[in-house]
Amino acid sequence: AQKITQTQPGMFVQEKEAVTLDCTYDTSDPSYGLFWYKQPSSGEMIFLIYQGSYDQQNATEGRYSLNFQKARKSANLVISASQLGDSAMYFCAMRGDSYNTDKLIFGTGTRLQVFP
């Protein structure tokens, strides 16, 4: 069975510092995709970054980067130069098997708080 584990219920980081949010996954599928979403206190789900299991390079999107270690089955999100607006819940998610499914498995999330 597929599973996503986020072991950090909460994280604190000072403004302008970098922070890493951990995500480990378990799957037997040879091909899969990993996603990170941000959920601010207003409640909407915002897509941040995607990593495919066969991608040769770690994904980057602006201040977000993904530290993908396939052998360890980890896909940690790195936020550089944290901003107060980064305070939110962050969810790691996985879609396995093939693209012909909408079965996205989510972790339980990490609440990030950025302080001045």
Next chain:
Amino acid sequence: NAGVTQTPKFQVLKTGQSMTLQCAQDMNHEYMSWYRQDPGMGLRLIHYSVGAGITDQGEVPNGYNVSRSTTEDFPLRLLSAAPSQTSVYFCASRRQIERSPLHFGNGTRLTVT
């Protein structure tokens, strides 16, 4: 461009009542799905659809019905509401390509008393 639109934003039901959560997308996405979010449990898939006329069950389908008569609309029906269905419900859609992320609506907060 509205994206994914969910209505209503808030709803209170009594046990045993039925209702339909509406979801519409204007991005011509093939795939649509419904998730529920409960405290400490992340999001869990209820039902999904890979195209008009095609639906399938997710992780927690019991007590819910869906249909997909058009590409744009994917309503979620609660047949007989129970307190265990108190949750925040998200509708989402995406394109039929591997790297396509889900685009979420703003959610419906449902309370069943």
